[in-house]
Amino acid sequence: MELQPVDNLPEGFTRGLNSDETSEEYFLNMGPQHPSTHGVLRLVLKLDGENVLEVVPHLGYVHRGIEKLAESQTYLQNIHLTDRLDYLSSHFNNLGYCLAMEQALDIGVPERGEYIRVMVCELQRIQSHLLWWGVTGMDLGAISTFLYGFKEREMITDIFEEICGARLTMNFFRPGGSFADVPDTFIPRVKKVIERMHVALDEYNTLLTDNIIFRERTRAIGILSREKALSYGCSGGVLRASGVSYDVRRNDPYSIYDRFDFGIPVGSVGGCFDRYRMKMEEMPQSLRILEQAVKDFPEGPYRSKEQSAYRLPQGSYYSQVETARGLLGTYIVAEGGAKPYRVKFRSPSFSNLSTLCEMAVGHKIADLVTILATLDFVVPDIDR
Amino acid sequence: MGVGGASGATEQVAEILDKFPGGIRLVDSIEYLVAWARANSLWPLVYGTACCAMEMMSAGSSRHDWARFGVEVARATPRQADLIVLAGTIVEKMGTNLVTLYEQMPAPKYVIAMGSCAISGGPFYYDTYSVIKGGDRLIPVDVYVPGCPPRPEALLYGIMELQEKIRKEGRRNPWKVGKVLETPFVDTHSLAKQEWLTQEEKKEDEQRLARARFKAENPDYKPAKPQRLAKEKFAAMPRIPPRKSGFTNPSLLAAVQRAFPEVALFRQPEITPATVADLGPEYILDLEIGPEQYPDLVRFLKEDQELGIDLLLQVTAVDWQDHFDVLVQLLSTRLGHKVFLRCPVSKEQPEINTISDIFRGAEWHEREVFDLFGIRFSGHPDMRRIFLLDDFPGYPLRKDFADPERVVKRPY
Numbered sequence: 001m002e003l004q005p006v007d008n009l010p011e012g013f014t015r016g017l018n019s020d021e022t023s024e025e026y027f028l029n030m031g032p033q034h035p036s037t038h039g040v041l042r043l044v045l046k047l048d049g050e051n052v053l054e055v056v057p058h059l060g061y062v063h064r065g066i067e068k069l070a071e072s073q074t075y076l077q078n079i080h081l082t083d084r085l086d087y088l089s090s091h092f093n094n095l096g097y098c099l100a101m102e103q104a105l106d107i108g109v110p111e112r113g114e115y116i117r118v119m120v121c122e123l124q125r126i127q128s129h130l131l132w133w134g135v136t137g138m139d140l141g142a143i144s145t146f147l148y149g150f151k152e153r154e155m156i157t158d159i160f161e162e163i164c165g166a167r168l169t170m171n172f173f174r175p176g177g178s179f180a181d182v183p184d185t186f187i188p189r190v191k192k193v194i195e196r197m198h199v200a201l202d203e204y205n206t207l208l209t210d211n212i213i214f215r216e217r218t219r220a221i222g223i224l225s226r227e228k229a230l231s232y233g234c235s236g237g238v239l240r241a242s243g244v245s246y247d248v249r250r251n252d253p254y255s256i257y258d259r260f261d262f263g264i265p266v267g268s269v270g271g272c273f274d275r276y277r278m279k280m281e282e283m284p285q286s287l288r289i290l291e292q293a294v295k296d297f298p299e300g301p302y303r304s305k306e307q308s309a310y311r312l313p314q315g316s317y318y319s320q321v322e323t324a325r326g327l328l329g330t331y332i333v334a335e336g337g338a339k340p341y342r343v344k345f346r347s348p349s350f351s352n353l354s355t356l357c358e359m360a361v362g363h364k365i366a367d368l369v370t371i372l373a374t375l376d377f378v379v380p381d382i383d384r
Numbered sequence: 385m386g387v388g389g390a391s392g393a394t395e396q397v398a399e400i401l402d403k404f405p406g407g408i409r410l411v412d413s414i415e416y417l418v419a420w421a422r423a424n425s426l427w428p429l430v431y432g433t434a435c436c437a438m439e440m441m442s443a444g445s446s447r448h449d450w451a452r453f454g455v456e457v458a459r460a461t462p463r464q465a466d467l468i469v470l471a472g473t474i475v476e477k478m479g480t481n482l483v484t485l486y487e488q489m490p491a492p493k494y495v496i497a498m499g500s501c502a503i504s505g506g507p508f509y510y511d512t513y514s515v516i517k518g519g520d521r522l523i524p525v526d527v528y529v530p531g532c533p534p535r536p537e538a539l540l541y542g543i544m545e546l547q548e549k550i551r552k553e554g555r556r557n558p559w560k561v562g563k564v565l566e567t568p569f570v571d572t573h574s575l576a577k578q579e580w581l582t583q584e585e586k587k588e589d590e591q592r593l594a595r596a597r598f599k600a601e602n603p604d605y606k607p608a609k610p611q612r613l614a615k616e617k618f619a620a621m622p623r624i625p626p627r628k629s630g631f632t633n634p635s636l637l638a639a640v641q642r643a644f645p646e647v648a649l650f651r652q653p654e655i656t657p658a659t660v661a662d663l664g665p666e667y668i669l670d671l672e673i674g675p676e677q678y679p680d681l682v683r684f685l686k687e688d689q690e691l692g693i694d695l696l697l698q699v700t701a702v703d704w705q706d707h708f709d710v711l712v713q714l715l716s717t718r719l720g721h722k723v724f725l726r727c728p729v730s731k732e733q734p735e736i737n738t739i740s741d742i743f744r745g746a747e748w749h750e751r752e753v754f755d756l757f758g759i760r761f762s763g764h765p766d767m768r769r770i771f772l773l774d775d776f777p778g779y780p781l782r783k784d785f786a787d788p789e790r791v792v793k794r795p796y
Contacts, residue, residue: 011768012766012768032478032481033429033430033431033462033481033485034460035430035460039432039433039434039437040433040478059770059771060475060477060769060770060771060772060773061433061475061477061478061481062433062434062472062473062475062478063475063477063514063771063772064434064473064475064508064512064514064515065508065511065512065513065514065515065780066508067756067781068511068512068513068780068781068785069508069510069511069512072510072511072794080507081507083435084434084435084507087434087435087438088438102623103666106623107620107621107623108620108621108622108623108624109621109623110618110621131438131441134445146441146445147445147446148446150441150442150445150446150447151445151446151447154442154446154447157442167439167442167533167535168435168438168439168533169435169532169533176618176621228744230694230695230717231696231743231744231745232743232744232745233695233696233697233698233743233745233746234745235695239717244717246695246717251629251717251720252626252629252720253626253627254626258627301618301619303618304618304619304620304621305617305618305619305620305621306618316670316724318668318713318722318724327697329697329698329713331698331700331711331713333702341702342702342703344698344700346697346698346713350748350749351745351748354744354745354747354748379433379434380433380434380435380472380473383771
């Protein structure tokens with residue numbers, strides 16, 4: 001077997017193509033503008049016919065330098081930047097950042113504020129999963145799931161619009177609660193969503209989960225072992241699908257999650273279908289939390305005393321929340337003053353995506369798309 | 385401006401036909417028909433970089449349904465598309481790709497800049513080193529849709545505006561240079577301003593008269609004092625620290641110091657396992673270790689069965705002006721406790737051993753630290769930049785990074 005000269009290779013590859021006459025090896029570029037890479041991820045594939053031999057992801061096509069920008073803005077101004085990291089989980093990002101600030105300044109949150117936080121976050125989880133479900137179907141060739149998923153998603157988006165005026169980039173939470181109280185229509189609307197979602201989830205399962213083509217496309221594809229998932233630092237559904245029962249809400253509870261009764265779905269095989277099932281089973285669990293929260297939703301103040309300026313004392317602060325994609329860590333280094341010295345976001349998508357090179361090898365190129373879809377990443381969250 | 389326009393090939397035919405009686409009507413109606421058809425069958429390219437792409441998807445889905453405006457057929461290849469919606473931030477690395485995409489589209493082609501980022505860089509205008517301040521610095525933009533992100537309705541309105549623009553394209557296009565020069569220049573802005581001023585004066589006069597009349601009729605009238613809504617006051621709340629699980633700090637520190645006696649807490653070297661509980665229940669152990677023993681400590685933490693640490697949260701760095709700290713943050717998924725450790729690296733020779741052989745996930749994190757801080761990891765299998773282009777000058781997250789060409793300093 002002869003190898004091509006090494007200096008003529010695409011970036012990131014170390015071995016050349018097999019130049020046998022029977023060999024069908026070639027390089028293929030996928031992205032950054034590609035409908036299945038969910039944004040602007042770029043992959044360079046080494047293929048043998050249709051089989052994937054090697055994958056090299058290229059990141060940074062939407063690296064906006066949010067961490068550098070955060071160093072030149074005040075603590076409160078930075079909350080809106082966190083919206084734009086993982087824009088499908090903006091409430092979670094706000095929450096993670098506010099939790100770190102609360103830890104530093106010893107700010108408490110009133111009962112009603114905590115309930116608002118939990119309910120809004122669980123609504124966001126469902127909303128994010130709905131979009132993921134629609135897009136996953138579309139990646140595998142079923143346009144209809146996209147239209148179905150967005151139908152219920154708009155109901156939740158309406159609630160967000162009513163409570164904070166934004167549909168996507170919320171900027172809702174503040175240290176000590178949220179910037180506004182929820183309107184009177186909030187609870188009736190949430191009840192309506194819960195009612196509708198129970199029906200809709202059945203619809204979804206009939207439409208996609210039990211679909212024979214979908215099952216065949218996801219079964220035994222992209223298997224990630226428990227050890228590998230841990231070694232790569234995966235979190236969220238990807239980690240749980242591989243059989244590790246770790247959910248920040250359960251294992252390291254923040255806000256008032258320890259008061260609610262909910263289950264953590266855990267997979268066994270760690271394949272695409274397991275990862276799909278994790279998300280589908282998380283939605284009823286979120287509904288369970290919402291049902292309990294609606295029942296006990298208290299009256300009272302929604303936030304604690306405001307401060308005119310937030311100045312974190314010297315030290316480093318770390319908080320973590322479970323977003324729709326996994327563990328989001330917010331690490332703030334403060335040196336006194338009105339601006340942070342360093343802000344680092346530990347984004348779940350970054351670690352989850354790094355397993356791709358491991359999982360895709362040996363599969364067909366169409367299965368690579370399935371793996372990408374079930375990894376459920378958001379590229380600006382990876383690039384930051 | 386759309387390249388090509390409805391004229392193009394018909395230009396010369398029109399030159400001839402215009403001279404015949406009624407010929408001008410024929411050319412006009414054909415051009416109108418072409419422009420009408422073109423405006424109502426826009427094929428957008430599937431191109432979304434960031435948040436705005438979600439609202440673009442919303443515009444395409446069940447509720448807003450842009451198919452009503454003939455924008456139904458979203459194409460994945462630029463060769464079949466004639467509209468590109470710049471949905472999201474465009475960074476330097478994406479710039480060349482965007483220009484390539486635009487050049488691959490067949491003319492006539494149109495561009496909508498959706499959202500603040502694509503218009504001007506938006507929230508990332510100041511103090512960022514990688515964002516291109518507006519899509520129109522790369523390709524010509526027809527319609528700007530402001531918002532961060534704009535609502536789907538706003539995008540639909542932008543599309544309608546674009547359709548209006550396309551319908552007006554053609555030989556008698558008022559925006560065409562030749563035609564514009566023929567028509568005399570009228571300063572509509574000044575006219576409108578003049579008109580507004582006269583109206584304002586008239587209104588002022590009327591109000592003055594009305595006030596005088598009211599005062600004459602009610603000499604004893606006193607206006608009520610304006611009242612402002614009381615601002616809601618909130619009490620300060622006591623913070624309830626979250627429940628901690630797993631190893632406590634004293635036992636964790638004792639276990640580490642048994643194996644590595646020289647490990648000390650960052651900035652608090654005097655703290656011992658006996659006194660670490662004073663730092664509070666929320667304090668996460670922040671260990672400092674020299675570069676020689678750094679990989680050994682990480683390996684020890686991972687392989688010690690009792691401690692149960694199995695997940696790498698992240699590897700990152702902090703620039704302390706005189707030296708760097710490489711931070712490693714670890715977590716036990718089984719027990720729930722966390723350990724942070726840091727290793728100082730000199731500025732003159734920023735190099736440290738890799739831990740990617742211990743935790744596979746560290747590989748990308750270390751590449752990120754190399755990209756943004758310029759710290760090399762010896763023994764790393766693939767030490768390349770991860771986010772920025774290879775020829776990017778300097779390392780942006782260093783405190784002394786300055787690039788007047790790219791970074792616009794905030795004026796306040």
